[in-house]
Structure formats: C-alpha cells, structure tokens
C-alpha cells in the first residue's frame with residue numbers, strides 16, 4: 001500500500017480538497033483507496049455527509065483500543081463513500097483530546113502505521129488528511145507516509161507558513177529518528193489574474209525549486225460546488241480546470257514511485273580481485 005499525506009499547519013490552503021481529489025482520481029483509475037481523516041474538525045468526513053458528532057467509530061477508536069489494550073479490527077471503522085473503490089476512515093471531535101492522552105502513553109506514534117499495515121491487503125493507496133497542528137496525529141501521519149504533499153496557497157503569507165511547516169517536519173523526523181521523508185509542495189488556489197499570485201508562485205520557484213511541483217492548482221469555483229454536493233470534484237466535473245490540474249499532479253506523483261525491483265535482479269559483473 002502506498003501512503004501519502006497532505007499536511008500544512010495553515011488552514012484553508014486546500015489540504016482536504018487535495019486529498020479528496022487525488023484519492024478519487026486514484027479510485028477512478030481502479031485503485032482501491034482509503035481516505036483517512038485525521039483532522040478532528042472532520043471536514044473530509046463531513047464532505048461525504050457523515051456527521052462526525054454522530055459517529056461512534058473513528059480514528060479515535062484506534063487510539064482508545066491501543067490505550068485499553070483491546071483487540072480491534074480496523075475494518076470495522078471504515079465507512080463507504082458513494083464512489084466505487086473509495087472508502088473513508090472517519091474522524092470525530094474526540095480526536096482533539098488525543099494530545100492529552102499521548103503524554104502518558106507510550107507507542108502512540110505508530111498506531112496509524114500499524115493500522116494501515118493491517119489494511120494493506122484491502123487497499124492500494126491510503127491518502128491522509130492531516131490536522132493543521134503539530135501533535136500526535138501529525139506524528140502518526142508522518143510515520144505512516146512515504147510522501148508528504150504540502151499544499152501552499154500562492155500568496156506571500158502562506159509561503160511564510162510553508163517555512164514553518166518545513167521546520168515542523170524536520171522536528172518530527174528528528175524526534176522519530178527518521179532520516180528523511182520526500183515531500184512535494186503544491187501551489188494551490190492560484191489566480192493567474194492577480195499579481196500577488198504570480199509573485200507568490202515566482203517566489204516559490206526561487207526558494208523551493210527542489211521540492212516544488214512544476215504545475216499549480218488554479219482557483220476553480222467547481223470545487224466549492226462539488227463540496228456542497230458531497231461529490232468528489234473528479235466525479236462532479238471531470239473536465240474542470242481544477243480537476244485536470246489534480247490529474248497532472250497525480251501523474252507526476254505516481255511517476256515518483258520507485259519501480260519495484262525486477263523479480264530477479266541481473267547479476268552485476270564483478271571486478272576481478274586485484
């Protein structure tokens with residue numbers, strides 16, 4: 001299973017939209033996809049018309065079971081969406097209390113990773129929507145992921161926030177003694193008619209070219225309409241400019257996945273000992 005996380009400590013930059021768009025595009029390609037809502041505000045859960053106040057089972061249940069040492073089959077937490085091949089591990093507000101629990105509990109950082117390992121027979125991809133604050137949920141997302149996607153709104157203040165996000169990521173990786181986690185910065189909400197957006201994009205290209213996705217996600221009013229309808233943007237309007245941009249992002253992300261090694265590696269020619 002491939003695991004990607006969208007993260008940024010700034011809200012309103014397109015994290016949830018990115019996760020839903022990439023996840024449902026993968027599902028359209030026939031991949032089995034699990035969307036994971038780690039944000040206690042549950043906007044992805046709400047997108048699919050699940051009420052996070054009413055749900056009794058959520059990501060929170062994983063942490064509870066771990067604390068109480070009770071066995072739990074994570075499949076019982078999964079909700080379906082109207083989209084074929086697309087499921088959701090929902091969020092509830094109780095998750096906002098996890099950081100208080102985390103202080104006294106060992107080993108809470110790998111709960112999501114272990115859960116996804118259990119679910120990896122059922123899904124080809126997990127795409128995680130990360131809360132905008134550093135805490136046990138973000139730590140879990142980082143530990144479980146092979147790539148981070150950092151949506152950044154193309155404007156000056158948002159780019160300042162990006163520096164903070166990169167510092168946070170470095171802190172989490174250091175604390176976890178993890179060497180590195182590849183990340184892709186995705187310019188979002190780009191309005192090419194404004195000079196601020198153009199300057200924002202230029203500034204990203206100057207300062208972050210190593211990790212920057214070469215395209216951008218344009219402002220597209222269809223996203224809000226899709227969200228109101230509770231239908232992922234690619235199923236709502238597959239030809240919209242925003243969806244086409246996410247398709248191009250997805251193609252580039254898929255191209256980054258290292259090819260699995262050939263079944264039988266060719267025997268390397270050895271140098272004769274001197």
Ligand code: ADP
Nearest residue numbers: 011012013014015016017189218219220223224
């Ligand atoms: P975050 O998860 O970072 O808080 P969201 O994905 O929820 O951000 O996006 C915030 C709001 O902006 C939502 O109402 C969403 O529909 C809208 N939105 C996201 N991306 C775009 C876009 N490219 N064009 C227009 N509206 C967008």
Ligand code: MG
Nearest residue numbers: 015016039043
């Ligand atoms: Mg969100």
